Amino acid sequence: MPMALFDRFAKLAQARADLVQGRLNPFGTRIDEIFSPTEGRIGEHRVILAGTNNYLGLTFEPACIQAAQQALEQQGTGTTGSRMANGSYGSHMALEAELADFFARRSAIVFSTGYMGNLGVIASLAGPDDIVLLDADCHASIYDACKLGGAQVIRFRHNDAADLERRMRRLGERARNALILVEGIYSMLGDQAPLREIVEIKQRLGGYLLVDEAHSVGVLGAHGRGLAEELGVEAEVDIVTGTFSKSLGAIGGFAASHHQDMDLLRYASRPYIFTASPSPSAIASVRAALQTMRDRPELRERLWSNARQLYRGLDALGYRLGPQPSPIVPVLLGSPEEGVAFWESLVERGVYVNLVPPLATPGGQALVRCSVSAAHTPEQIERIVEAFAALRAPAAKALAGA
Numbered sequence: 001m002p003m004a005l006f007d008r009f010a011k012l013a014q015a016r017a018d019l020v021q022g023r024l025n026p027f028g029t030r031i032d033e034i035f036s037p038t039e040g041r042i043g044e045h046r047v048i049l050a051g052t053n054n055y056l057g058l059t060f061e062p063a064c065i066q067a068a069q070q071a072l073e074q075q076g077t078g079t080t081g082s083r084m085a086n087g088s089y090g091s092h093m094a095l096e097a098e099l100a101d102f103f104a105r106r107s108a109i110v111f112s113t114g115y116m117g118n119l120g121v122i123a124s125l126a127g128p129d130d131i132v133l134l135d136a137d138c139h140a141s142i143y144d145a146c147k148l149g150g151a152q153v154i155r156f157r158h159n160d161a162a163d164l165e166r167r168m169r170r171l172g173e174r175a176r177n178a179l180i181l182v183e184g185i186y187s188m189l190g191d192q193a194p195l196r197e198i199v200e201i202k203q204r205l206g207g208y209l210l211v212d213e214a215h216s217v218g219v220l221g222a223h224g225r226g227l228a229e230e231l232g233v234e235a236e237v238d239i240v241t242g243t244f245s246k247s248l249g250a251i252g253g254f255a256a257s258h259h260q261d262m263d264l265l266r267y268a269s270r271p272y273i274f275t276a277s278p279s280p281s282a283i284a285s286v287r288a289a290l291q292t293m294r295d296r297p298e299l300r301e302r303l304w305s306n307a308r309q310l311y312r313g314l315d316a317l318g319y320r321l322g323p324q325p326s327p328i329v330p331v332l333l334g335s336p337e338e339g340v341a342f343w344e345s346l347v348e349r350g351v352y353v354n355l356v357p358p359l360a361t362p363g364g365q366a367l368v369r370c371s372v373s374a375a376h377t378p379e380q381i382e383r384i385v386e387a388f389a390a391l392r393a394p395a396a397k398a399l400a401g402a
């Protein structure tokens, strides 16, 4: 009875229908038009886009568009196969060399998405005989990678270096070969890993450290290399992973390392071997974006100025926010129903943010997540704050002190 396979979704569909109840559906938003990195149209509503990961606003950067167009015309629409079987294009390899140079690492590997990069690296390195220690708030790709590789998984409390240390001590000698997994900036709360403390634990107890800088490349560090650069601990990070889908404005992922055997991962990594390589146009726009990011550090300054303006504005309204100013500004709400109504009202007021379903949030709270871009103008940030101000209902006020 093949239909039975789908029966499991009935409860989910009902729960979603109960929650959305004829409102705009925050879990299946159709963005009808995109006018710029910061403006679009959802149905009849022209909206400021504050629910992207377009941190540097590079999706409309002329140099990136031009590079992509040229690649499209000269190399075609797609590679139609995996690099292992069908071969790499010169541009894949050029981007790998540029990434290695940017991160000051011996080598880098490009993957088709950031999700696959984490899967490809972590699952290949950590097999059933290995131990992985991961921050509880790590992204789904990191959890899935551990499953794919079959490693023994030990979770430590989010951003709690003392908890990591306790758990590593319990491992005794086995800690020396364990793989520690953390993120530069966490995608839900916008907070940063206590990387100095973690590095210090690693120096004392051993282990390998992988930092996923998906949300921090282009955002943190004097050159935009991420949290490890910001905190001056890059030498202690064995592997950095990340994505091209956020500050670099396209799609794809990477891993970079100074380890001499890094390149061999290609031969063991299923998400590298068994999927098509990124299209020439995506690679070309990423190369142009990387160069733009290197040439224009002022984009990072603008991003942070916008991030601080939004955080200050929402904080002054009494909303419960993440622990620190960040390009990701989560606004914690109460029930999922409140979240859906709140999200819809924001769209009606011309502001698009993400409603994060409680399942994906730490602690199971409903939250709306705003993300800020260097391309926002201060006036746009002010309009976002005004929309939140208009929704400062008594129910939300009560939560502020909770």
Ligand code: PMP
Pocket: 113, 114, 115, 116, 118, 139, 141, 183, 187, 212, 214, 215, 242, 243, 244, 245, 251, 252, 253
């Ligand atoms: N790691 C983290 C921390 C992420 O937040 C994401 C995407 N949200 C990814 C990896 C996956 O990146 P991609 O979109 O390129 O698959």
